[in-house]
């Protein structure tokens with residue numbers, strides 16, 4: 001029997017971590033992320049003796065953020081790909097630098113993560129140990145993202161990681177046809193209860209509204225995650241020939257440069273290069289002042305207005321009735337972005353930041369504000385489609401629903417039970433045998 005221990009990402013989005021153990025006791029960890037609330041930010045504490053490998057689905061911090069902690073004691077290989085490693089370094093450095101939380105690791109351990117990195121190509125089976133293999137398969141979520149197929153003691157287990165089966169402008173989608181017959185599936189549930197709007201219509205609407213604002217002399221602030229979402233917003237504006245100026249600020253600049261260095265991780269380097277050529281990279285305070293005083297679009301983290309360069313622009317934009325704030329990512333309950341969408345009031349507290357640049361602010365928006373759901377996760381229809389297209393061996397169709405809030409994971413599992421699967425939403429620390 002193979003054991004699967006769920007160390008995080010159980011009935012929550014955050015600290016994704018899964019431990020696979022073979023009959024002989026050899027162990028492999030898939031993802032080792034962090035969560036940003038409460039005191040328990042790391043995955044569930046468990047015995048990691050005989051750990052033979054660590055493998056990463058993608059660079060987002062909820063999957064990668066606690067990797068340095070493993071390297072306090074572990075010295076074995078870390079399987080990833082070049083673009084994920086480069087982004088992991090950018091994100092973890094930033095996380096350690098700006099946080100007041102006393103993470104039990106630092107730059108030294110991050111260095112060890114890098115030193116032990118082994119790059120895997122997609123669809124190439126790699127042997128970790130006798131009768132223990134891993135294979136990366138494109139997951140379509142962000143550049144470099146993969147699902148991981150584990151073959152251990154003649155069982156096949158697929159961990160989806162975060163997946164998107166729909167084509168975006170930045171990357172190619174996941175395809176369940178790439179996946180062999182399975183014994184078990186561990187799948188994300190983020191949007192298992194939600195349907196995304198029609199993407200083409202949404203993109204056109206977004207560019208039309210943006211163009212209207214800037215042609216009438218206003219500016220559009222697009223708070224977006226620096227990893228992938230900022231670049232996707234840029235590509236959408238380019239695709240529909242947005243005529244005005246575009247500024248890119250904060251972490252989004254650094255990440256864009258990394259994507260250019262790894263053209264195999266994106267759909268078209270040519271199109272991306274071209275879009276970046278028309279974009280002004282905001283450098284230092286001088287550049288920011290130019291962006292602030294120009295008419296155009298400013299794309300900058302953070303995506304939920306929790307901090308980052310977006311805070312530098314937002315006061316000017318919110319008080320200008322001719323401007324707009326267009327949010328392009330999920331806004332978690334309690335975030336300043338969610339507050340703006342729900343109540344028209346932007347509230348920001350600098351608590352938790354080491355570098356104080358501005359005081360606490362509370363502003364009622366005079367400008368327009370809206371939300372465009374440019375998600376990079378499969379929604380409910382596409383999650384069920386993905387599962388329907390998979391093949392399971394007779395009498396073994398276990399599906400574990402992870403990476404979603406309590407309702408999304410548990411109702412996803414009960415729906416799958418109704419469809420004849422053997423499905424659960426595991427709780428943290430639980431161990432299952434397949």
Ligand SMILES: [Zn+2]
Nearest residue numbers: 058060141162
């Ligand atoms: Zn992700």
Ligand SMILES: [Zn+2]
Nearest residue numbers: 060062063162
């Ligand atoms: Zn995630």
